Amino acid sequence: MGNNSNRPLFKRIAALSLATVAVGVFAAGGANADASKKSRVEVIELQLKDLEYESFDLGKPGPSLGDMTVYCATAVENGRNVGRGAGTSQVVSARGGKVTSQAVITIELKRGSLTMQSLRPEEASSVDMAITGGTGAFKDARGSVRYWDINTPQERLRAEILH
Structure with a gap:
């Protein structure tokens, strides 16, 4: 089946990627919320x-x-x-x-x-x-x-x- 020693590294990279995407989504949502607060x-x-x-x-x-x-x-x-x-x-x-x-x-x-x-x-x-x-x-x-x-x-x- 291949080398299982790369699995923990793969899981860490996948988790880091998901965390990065989540932070980006929340930051974009926060930017939109801030923009709407600035509407006059x-x-x-x-x-x-x-x-x-x-x-x-x-x-x-x-x-x-x-x-x-x-x-x-x-x-x-x-x-x-x-x-x-x-x-x-x-x-x-x-x-x-x-x-x-x-x-x-x-x-x-x-x-x-x-x-x-x-x-x-x-x-x-x-x-x-x-x-x-x-x-x-x-x-x-x-x-x-x-x-x-x-x-x-x-x-x-x-x-x-x-x-």
Whole structure:
């Protein structure tokens, strides 16, 4: 069968190799944990004014799959125009008289843009959206955005952006 005198040496090398791999895995996990602790949260609160809004009944008459709404508004912070927001909502479910749309919105500010997406039941006056990307100062952004008073003159949002 061969020389058994090499077995203890082989076991020590294998154990050392496994220990080295384990230390590397734990160190990498620790680095990720430290990176997440260093994330900072930026809060942006905006009001949306001068809303342009148009709905398109694209399928069967009345609410049906594919119907679309398109909107654009001025983003206002502390009474100053700071950018604009625009998006679309498309009906993805209209079962039993309950309409749900998928909304995709982009807010464009001087420092960059934020994109977000969510499902929205038609009757909801507020919605939470996931930040799906961004540009400029927001290129690595993640987080969430809450909209209130949707489709009213008081519509506003609060973005909690993780950098």
